[in-house]
Amino acid sequence: MQLVKIGERVDVTVGNNIIQLIIGIFRQANCVTENGLIAFQGFCVGVQGLGTEIDIKEIARFIKFALQSEEQDCAKLACGIVSDMSSSMQSGLDQYLADFVPCLHDILRNEKIHRNIKLPAFHALGDLSLNSGDSFNDTYLHDTLTILDMAAQMTTQPENHPSANMEADYAEFIRELRDEILVQYSTILISVSESAQARTKQSFQQHLGVICDFLAKSLDIYGTTDHNLLKQAAGLVMDLAQLFNDNAQLKTALMAPRIEGLLNALHGYSDQESKETATGAYESVARMCAATKA
DSSP: OHHHHHGGGOOHHHHHHHHHHHHHHHHHHTSOOHHHHHHHHHHHHHOSSBTTTBOOHHHHHHHHHHHTOSOHHHHHHHHHHHHHHHHHHGGGGGGGHHHHHHHHHHHHHOTTSOGGGHHHHHHHHHHHHHHHTHHHHHHHHHHHHHHHHHHHHHHTSGGGSOOTTSOHHHHHHHHHHHHHHHHHHHHHHHHHHTOOOHHHHHHHHTTHHHHHHHHHHHHHHHTTOOHHHHHHHHHHHHHHHHHOTTOHHHHHHHTSHHHHHHHHHHHTSSSHHHHHHHHHHHHHHHHHHHHHHO
16 A cells, blocks of 8 residues: 555656566565565556556566466456556557456456456456557457456346345345446447547447347346446446437337336436436437437
8 A cells, every 4th residue: 555655756766676576576476476466556556657667568477477367366456457557557558458358358258267356357358448449449349348248148137136045245246247347338438439440339339239138137127226227327328329329229229118217216316426417318318319310
């Protein structure tokens, strides 16, 4: 934590020395250690010039090893570090996408990997798409969305519906996974909307059917009493309607009574954020309908 506090005052020489110190911890232990990762994560959050003036080539290899680690705590920390590095370095991390993204995809595809690592892996992919833009989307968008789609479909399967027989920890994981999927669809949408390449939007558009089905089934399962679901779903509805306002399939899905019920329920909450999100989503859907009529 101390590294976070002093990070902004670290100059290039000190920054490179700190990284070499952390690498020394890994080498002495002959493996990537949890303490070393925690130290580097604190450094990433606070420091400026990471990856430009401060060289990360060598430590990036250790982060990749951690992503591939069977130690779940190390792999989970590495996912968080990739998120932090992406936010700090933005396009400066592009040269490391080939190292990190396949590892994150493997974490999400591998059923043997503990579910607690899945959420930060999804979050890291969303951050990489947002901050690296087309460098990420050109190569990894389709596979990332396919993995998101599979996870979305899994959360709405009958065996994952809330029930008295479901373990509390697993039920909470399914809810958290559902919310993370909604957040990452929205995060990736921002990246897609900022792309000047038509094929990026077309690639995302191929997944609209799964996304609409996921929204519909989630609302059918949980109703309109789950505030977090309502906020995340309404935000996604707003983003979809703005970017794909000429898509007939999407228009039909967003005009369904369940979506109106979602927005009405969210607007009924007393906090201003909920009211503004609901209003923004409603207005985006209304503009979408007006555009298709025109």
